[in-house]
Amino acid sequence: MLNPIEIEALKLSGFIAVVAVSISIIPGIIIAWFISRKSGLLSSVLNMIVYIPLVLPPVVIGYLLLLLFSNNGILGNFLLETFNISVNFSWKGAAIAAAVVSFPLLVRSVKLGFDTFDYKIEEAAYINGASKIDCFFSIILPQILPSIVTGITLAFARCLAEFGATITFVSNIPGETQTLPLALYTATQIPGTEDSAIRLVIISIILAFISVAIAEILAKRTNKRILGNRN
Amino acid sequence: MNISNHIKYKTILGDFTSNININFSEANIIAITGLSGSGKSTIAKVICGLIKPQNGHIKINNKLLYCSRNNINIPPHKRNIGMVFQEARLFSHMSVKANLLYGQRRNSIFDQKRFDKIIKILGIKSILNRDIFNLSGGEAQRVSIGRALLSEPKILILDEPLTGLDSLRQKKIMKIIKDINKNLDIPILFISHSLEEIIFIAEKIIIIDKGKVAAQGSIDQIISYKKLSYFNSSNTNYSLIKGIIHSHDKTNANTIIDVNGIKLITKPISDKINSNQIIKLFSKDISIATKVPNNISINNILEVKITKIKIYKKDGKAEIILALGKQEIIAEITLFSFNKLKLKTNLKVYALIKAISIVGK
Numbered sequence: 332m333l334n335p336i337e338i339e340a341l342k343l344s345g346f347i348a349v350v351a352v353s354i355s356i357i358p359g360i361i362i363a364w365f366i367s368r369k370s371g372l373l374s375s376v377l378n379m380i381v382y383i384p385l386v387l388p389p390v391v392i393g394y395l396l397l398l399l400f401s402n403n404g405i406l407g408n409f410l411l412e413t414f415n416i417s418v419n420f421s422w423k424g425a426a427i428a429a430a431v432v433s434f435p436l437l438v439r440s441v442k443l444g445f446d447t448f449d450y451k452i453e454e455a456a457y458i459n460g461a462s463k464i465d466c467f468f469s470i471i472l473p474q475i476l477p478s479i480v481t482g483i484t485l486a487f488a489r490c491l492a493e494f495g496a497t498i499t500f501v502s503n504i505p506g507e508t509q510t511l512p513l514a515l516y517t518a519t520q521i522p523g524t525e526d527s528a529i530r531l532v533i534i535s536i537i538l539a540f541i542s543v544a545i546a547e548i549l550a551k552r553t554n555k556r557i558l559g560n561r562n
Numbered sequence: 563m564n565i566s567n568h569i570k571y572k573t574i575l576g577d578f579t580s581n582i583n584i585n586f587s588e589a590n591i592i593a594i595t596g597l598s599g600s601g602k603s604t605i606a607k608v609i610c611g612l613i614k615p616q617n618g619h620i621k622i623n624n625k626l627l628y629c630s631r632n633n634i635n636i637p638p639h640k641r642n643i644g645m646v647f648q649e650a651r652l653f654s655h656m657s658v659k660a661n662l663l664y665g666q667r668r669n670s671i672f673d674q675k676r677f678d679k680i681i682k683i684l685g686i687k688s689i690l691n692r693d694i695f696n697l698s699g700g701e702a703q704r705v706s707i708g709r710a711l712l713s714e715p716k717i718l719i720l721d722e723p724l725t726g727l728d729s730l731r732q733k734k735i736m737k738i739i740k741d742i743n744k745n746l747d748i749p750i751l752f753i754s755h756s757l758e759e760i761i762f763i764a765e766k767i768i769i770i771d772k773g774k775v776a777a778q779g780s781i782d783q784i785i786s787y788k789k790l791s792y793f794n795s796s797n798t799n800y801s802l803i804k805g806i807i808h809s810h811d812k813t814n815a816n817t818i819i820d821v822n823g824i825k826l827i828t829k830p831i832s833d834k835i836n837s838n839q840i841i842k843l844f845s846k847d848i849s850i851a852t853k854v855p856n857n858i859s860i861n862n863i864l865e866v867k868i869t870k871i872k873i874y875k876k877d878g879k880a881e882i883i884l885a886l887g888k889q890e891i892i893a894e895i896t897l898f899s900f901n902k903l904k905l906k907t908n909l910k911v912y913a914l915i916k917a918i919s920i921v922g923k
Contacts (some may be wrong), residue, residue, distance in 0.1 A: 455651035457638040458610050459713055460668030465639075469664075473655040557655050 336527075337534060339506055340514040344538075347422055347510060348490035351429035352437070352483055359437040359482065360472075366438075367445035385435040393499025396428055400500070424501035425508045429493045433486035440485060444478025445471075477553045484546035491538060511535055565589070567717065567749065571608055571618030571628075580604050580773035582618075586766070591743050591750045593764030595757070601773040602753045606721045609751075610645055611638035623716035642669060644715030644748075648722040650702035654694045658686065658705050661694065665713030677712065683741050684708050700731035704738065711742065718742070719751045724759060736763050758921050761802075761840050781840070799845040799881070801891040802921070807835050822887020827861045828918045842921045848893035849914040850882060852903055862915035866891075868907050873897065880905075884913055 333341070366378045384392055400407040400418050410416045418424040448471060456466040472479075494512040501508040503517060511531065518528040569584045580601040586592055596602050607613040609620055609627070617630040622643065627636045644665075652661050662681075666672060681687050684704045689697065697705065703723055710718060720739065724732040740763060743750050754760050760767055761781060768778040777784055782804065805821035810830065817831040819839055831839065854863060869890065870883040880900040882893045893913060905911065 451647070451649065451651055452653065454610075454612055454638075455645070455647070456653070456664070457612075458641070458643060458645045459665030459709060460639050460642070461664075462637075462639050465668070470653055474653075476655070 333534070336505065336514065337531065340509055340511045340531075341534065341538075343422065343425075343506070343508075344491055344510040344512075347426045347429055348487050350422075350426040351433060351490045352486050354426070355430050355434050355437050355486060356479075356483065359434060359486075360441055360479065363438045363441035364445055367442045381438050382435050384432055389432060389493070389495025390499050392431055393428060393496035396424070396431065396496065396500040400424065400427070418501075420501050420504060420508065422501075422507055425497050425510065428496040428500045429490040432493050432496050433489035436489050437482040437486040440478050440482035441475065444475030444482075448475055474557060477550060477557055480549050480553045481546070484542070484549060488539070488542050488546065491542060511538070565623055566621065567623065568619065568621040569605065569609060571615035571620065573604065573608060573613060573615040575604070575613070578773060582608075582770075582773070583775060584768060584778075586749065588765075589743070589747050589749045590765040591739070591752055591763055592766045592768060593760035594751060594753045594768045594770060595755060595760050596770035596776070598755060600770045602755075602770050603721055604773075605770070606645065606719045606751070606753055609641075609717070609719060610643050611636065611641050625716070639668070642713070642716050644710030644713060644718040646703070646706050646710050646718070646720045646723045648725050650697075650699075650706040652694045652697075652702055652705060652709070656694070657690070658692050658694065658697070659690045661705055662690075662708050662712055665709055669713040669715075676714075679745070680708055680711050683745060684738060698731075699727050700735065703727065703731075703735060707735075707738070707742070711746065711748075715748070717749050717751065719753070721753045722755070723752075724754070724756070732759070739763060757802075761921050799892060799894060801843050801845065803841050803843065803886060803889045803891060805839050805841060807831060807833055807837050807839060809835060822889060824864055824887060826864075826915070826918060828920065831920060840921050842919045843891050843915060844917065845881065845892045845894035847916040848884075848891065849916070850893050850895055850899070850903065850905070851912045851914055852909075854912055855914070858914070860914045860916055862913075862918065864913045864915065866911060866913045868905060868909045868911060871900075871905065871907060873900070882911075884911070886913075 362377060362381060366374050366381070398404050400410070402408060402411055402417065402419070407417070407419070410418065416423070418427060452470060452474065453466055456470045457463075461469060492512065493510070494516070497508060497510065498513055498516070503509055503513045505514075509517070511534065515528060515531040515535065518524045518531055565587055567586050569582060571580075571582055573580045578601070582601070582605055584605075594602050594605060604613060608615050609622065611627065614635060615628070615630070619629040619631070620627040622641075626632075626634055627641050628634060653664065656664070663672075681690070684707060686701065686704050686708060689701055689705075694702070707720075707723070724735055727735065736759065739750065739752065742748065752760065752763055764781070766778070766780055767784050769776045769784070803821055805819040805826065808818045808820040808825060810817050815830050817828050819826045819828055819841065821841070826841070833839070864886065866884040866886055868882055869885045872881040872883070874880065875897070878897045880895055880897055882895060882900075882905060884891050884893060891913065
């Protein structure tokens, strides 16, 4: 049904999205908690930095990443010297680009969960003998799970759709950085591959439908589990 | 060993200053009451450690939880206090049973006997496996009490736990609270603005006004009009008096209550002869006559002496404070009647009491 190039692009898209979201979850939750609960300059600045990728053109992000992660860049040099890792022109770079671009969406939804969480429940947990850390893991995280699930699905969807930052940062290499949108871009650039382009468009649309449906089902399920039938 | 509990603190919250000093050693039910904004709930929060006072010390069950002089401030999770709020504050991602065991796991070794005993007192055996969002308000509040009790606290604090429940459920929970106190030997601080609730439930009452202890003592000591005047907003004036059941009159279906030798006739009460009763008399239900009226439907016509008169010219009314034995009741009459009858202090008059309600024992 699908040809090898399409299968490869599809697999790579999924793999990069999974890696990107996985590395974002823990820092995303911590940062969301910080900007939701703490006030002050640091919190405000962090809040702005986190949201900037949402409004910057992806090509700007891609170019900034290129500067940071090139072998002479600050982070690129550090990774190369200490871990002997280079992310340029590899799927690792594509995952970083996807993570940066999708990070605001994750943080935004998780922050909303922290914002709307009823602190009175937290007080009840403390009085019942839970320390702050205990309460965070036993009460707050499970209570805001619907927001975390929404954040993860939104971020995942954003990763699948990622194009601009990726092509600028790690180029368009089949089997390495050529995700579905990049494969479609290639198909639109070569005369005589219109059929192939249409097939990729259809695959993209189906994938979008599936991911939205999964997101809806997951959100409904977690909401029901945490909040009952009120929603 | 003598158990001592001492709560003494000063706290400033915005422009509200609270200066509290409370002592108790008995494991009974102590009611803390006062108007809203008087600082009742602040006491609960200070004991739990949710509010750090400016200075003072908090000692519960001989253990110092806070002391400004020695720089002691034990965090809330190590204070071992059972607290039930106005809202049940249950953890909605857990079952009823998991909620009940949340505090227990963190404070004590599981004791099946104790668990069963508490479940029985609260009557929540049939809902243990239910989800929190399928509980009624009364059920949720009982689970919340259970969660607090299972953590084996040294004191149980209930902060307006009955607000928002209907009167049937309120009565049920009040009974449960009494049972807890009797069966588990734990002191209970019951914070409430409702006089009916505290009279039913408490052995000792502390009245808080403007952040200070205005009066404290047993119900008997606190029942006099003066101290309870904190509750009397201008249009629902009433007085409380105590008496004992003298006899039951089966032919006329009523009960006779003895108030310092004066007999009051009420609707039938199911309690035993010689049991204590607290009676509430609305000031508007008491009329005054200078002679005994004949041919009148009112049954309670008592000879009393006027001890004090308060005139409210603007409202066109007068409050007549009457001595009923050693106790006092208030009658509210119009200024017109007051002038017509030429009332003055020390005058002997007849109080015509139209309605009597029993509010507690």
